[in-house]
Amino acid sequence: MATQQITGADNGPGFLVKVQRFGNFLSGMVMPNLGVFVAWGLLTALFIPTGWLPNPHLGALVSPILTYLLPLLVGFTGGYIVHGQRGGALGALATMGLIIGSDVTMLSGAMVIGPTAAWIMKKVDNYLEGKFRAGFEMLISNFSMGIIGLLITLLGYLIIGPIIEFLIHVLSAGVNWTISHKVLPLISIFVAPAQVLFLNNAINHGIMAPLGLEQVAETGKSVLFLVDANCGPSVGTLLAISLFGKGMAKKTAPTAALIAGVGGIGEVYFPFVLMKPVLVFATMAGITTSLSCFLMLGGGTVATPSPGSFIALLMLTPKGAMVGNLVGFFAGMLVSFLVASVILKLDRSQAAEEEPGELAADVAATSGVAIIVPEATQPLKRIIVACDAGMGSSAMGASILRNKLRKAMLDVEVNNSQIEAIPGGADLIVTHTRLIDRAKKLHDDGRVQFIAIENFMEAKTWDAIVGMVKQRRENS
Structure with a gap:
């Protein structure tokens, strides 16, 4: 087997890989449709009664897209991932049963029933394969899909939908409790480490986005979209590394800060913290500060800023939340910068020498790692x-x-x-x-x-x- 790897790579435990894969599956149902979510967010920010350009006629688009289109897209995508076009079509049909049978936005429900319906269809297709004479394939294919679709749609409408609706109400009540009691900023204790373990998309699109959309439907904005997507704290940490870091990290951090802040590619920040894990406390402090300011000053956005850049944050900020978002963004950046600066100044370790590593048969060394x-x-x-x-x-x-x-x-x-x-x-x-x-x-x-x-x-x-x-x- 011909394989390549960088010497000293920390591949992480198997449990982390499983968590990453599950989180990626959740976010994978949202990521392909992010442009539609952004379009809906812009419609909301502009045309709802509290938007920048209130317009009842154009604002009438907001609710149907939130109620029907977004969950159907997620349900289709989840089904498609599991079983291709048949799975996608069945996932959308099953999601429609949830939507009609509930009074809340069924984005979370679509993430559950879309892949589940497709998985059932896949198992049935595998079981029926080769069990009928040639020429009956289309008949069996259509009717098996129709029967499964009927059953799971009724199940979603009568049983699964009400259960998911109840769970959404419980989760929303928990989120509202954390916001009203000012403890939401403490979520940074979990979010900051999870980000550098590549669980950011799972947090952002798999957890925060569905709950945030519920709040948007009620209040026109949500701070939950900014729990992970606010790049201010990570940019602050990168700026501190640019000034007080060492070696290659110091040289590349300025570009990383620009890419993270303007381009919205948060992954460029992760390697710097993985090289010096104690810096996660700087970002943690920045996230806590940002969330505290958002809550106190009425910040929030109408959808997930994606990519998570400062520009996207501003574009999805509704009228009345601009001051809170600006203060929260820059306050989080400043606090993470100050904390990271102290950590780096107290660091007495020497910068790693940038010597070429031992060469393999056909590869040049890179940054001291063969x-x-x-x-x-x-x-x-x-x-x-x-x-x-x-x-x-x-x-x-x-x-x-x-x-x-x-x-x-x-x-x-x-x-x-x-x-x-x-x-x-x-x-x-x-x-x-x-x-x-x-x-x-x-x-x-x-x-x-x-x-x-x-x-x-x-x-x-x-x-x-x-x-x-x-x-x-x-x-x-």
Whole structure:
């Protein structure tokens, strides 16, 4: 088996991999539809009675999209992930049963019943396969789907919907209690560490978004969208590293701060904390500060800022919440900057020497870490850069690598992808060290090679891969 990995990569325990995969599955139902969520958020921010441009005629679009379209999209996507087009269609049908049978937004319900309906359909299809004579396939396919669809839609309408509605009311009551008793900011104790373990998308889109939409339906905004998507605290930590950090971290932190704050790619912040975990307390303090200000000053947005940039936050801020959001954003940035600065100034350790690592047979060293490549000599024609969501850090990394290969006049296909959705036929998969276990478990076919990297922004890593591609071409 030809595989590649960076020496010293911490792949994490199996339990973390399972949690990451489950969280990614939840967020995977929302991420492909984020543009629609943003469009609905802009409609809400502009045209509801408390919006920037109140308009009853245009504002009439807001409620139907929230009630019907968004849950149906999520239900379809969840079903599609499990069982393709048939699963998606059945997931949407089952979600419709929940919507009609309840009085709350059924985004959470769609995340449950969409994949469940598709899973049942998949099991039935597998059972029926090959049990009927040729020529009856379409008849059996349509009627089996129709019968399963009827049963699960009725089940959702009569039983599952009311149960989920009750659970949503309980969760919403719990959230409202934390807000009214001013303890919501303490959630940073869990959110800040979870972010750097690549659970940010699960928190943001799998948990906070459904509960936040419930609040938007009632009050026109929600602070829950800013629990994870507020980039101010992470940018503050990166700015402190830019001034008081050491070695390569100090050199790359300014660019990371710009990308996180303006581009909204929060994953670029994670490697800096993973290299010095104590810095998570700086971000934790910043998140607590931001949430406290949002609550005191009436902050909140109408949808999840995605990407989580300062610009997206402003665009989704409703009328009356701008001051609270601005104060919360910059206060969180300032506090995380100050705490991180103190931590870094007290750090007496020496910066790691940037010496080349021990070379493998066909790879240059990168930032003092060798890439080990046993029995790997074939030319690389297709490279996939993968991350948790397939939209943020992997898109940036793929763009960097693609440009470097183009400048080196090497014709190699480079794409980015979500780990669970990496297409077949890849010669090399590049992902973060915290995600390499997931990638190998899903896609290690004995032929594809893997490289685990610490930082998607580090140029030497991509230069080494370019050198590897070039050397393989010369040796082939």
